[in-house]
Amino acid sequence: MIRLDKLNKSFGDLKVLNDISITFEAGKTNLIIGQSGSGKTVLLKSIIGLHEVDNGSIFYDDRDFTALNHKGKKEIRKEMGMVFQGGALFDSFNVEENVRFPLDMFSKMSEKEKNNRVSFCLDRVNIQNANHLYPSEISGGMQKRVAIARAIALNPKYLFCDEPNSGLDPVTAIVIDNLIQEITKEFNMTTIINTHDMNSVMEIGEKILFISKGYKAWEGTKDEIFNTENQALNDFVFASDLFKNIKKST
């Protein structure tokens, strides 16, 4: 479980996050949605500690991340897995080495155990016969799946995904979404996904936080979205004719 309590963040005079409070539950796919520039990437990067917040608290299972020193934060970070928008695979490592890297850095496993873990993670994301290929030699969808395999290598308690299906075709995007949801359930992780893909919202949005102009504008489930009176959310979610028609039909 990750709980945010009155989170604020500014860059100079520009206030990007204003009093954001919410609880993201374990075993659920929690989505942060909002327009470009609404502050969702800053929020995600603040939660994982890439940005220092101005004030407010971030609790990882009752451990106050914002109050911890560098060593304490480092320990919590070992429990995190992150899937970046572009995959962020290490160019100089092949697929297998990318997944193996967190194990080499932090686990006390034997070589055999590491090999088994790498195979398990790659099998779990349906990557076969690509162990020795480099990131530049595989497709965008495969890169995302390898990034997920790397993120789960250390069996994290918290999984963060920044626009995991951006730049992917609709079929591959759904595969990635479902994969993230399956993994979340299977390992009972607290997963937070940053997205503006409405297909993802409708597919896996078990808990949704809608951010508008740096404020928390709405929270609920994908089913509640259809009945919301929140104008900003309606304008955002039902912007396309396709989704307008879906709403009408419900």
Place this chain on the structure above:
Amino acid sequence: MNLFEHVGKFSRFLILVLSKPEKGKLFFSQIVKEIHKLGINSIGIVVIISLFMGAVIALQTAYNLMNPLLPEYLVGYTTRESMILEFSSTIVGLILAGKVGSNIASEIGSMRVTEQIDALEIMGINSASYLILPKIVAAIFINPFLYVLSVFVGILGGLLASYLTSTVPLSDFIYGTQFGFIPYYITYSLVKTVVFAFIITAIPSYYGYYVKGGALEVGKASTKAVVNSSILILLANVILTQILLK
């Protein structure tokens, strides 16, 4: 950003870089890789440039010192002194600042803009230390070998040029390379080489590490890294010469 802000930011950067590596075994394997990448892969350019510079120094000295009052062995002596004192440390340092510096700045800059550095940080890894410390240690280790190689190849170039153009008898040139040898000059140049190795790796790493934006900014950072590390090498050269040869 003004000079003082850069100095402050660079100091904080160095504190990050010089912290204890996460895993000793991994750190040493990275050093070996970097020695290969930064040092072994530079042998070719160092040999070619040193050979031709040694040859040119010998020929220019020979043509400018055509005087019956001056002994011919001065050509060998001048070639040796030029290579030991200045060329093999400073000029090779400047060449490596271009070759290695742009490589480091663009490599680390690309990692920054593609979020690979963020990925390391999320894992709880000190990315600055993990990525940059092996480069600095590797360059400090391997560059003195490149320096020694450059001196030998440069003198060989001078000797070949003198012999092939018949400007100086071979025996005179060899005598000149042994004449009035001061071993401390080697120490002085090795100290310079080590300082330059630090500049060649740390400055481009700094520019690459803090790059913001995309490919265009990575290119700009790479250019800045080469220009500023070259200026710092020249500045350090003056300061070290004043301190060490006083």
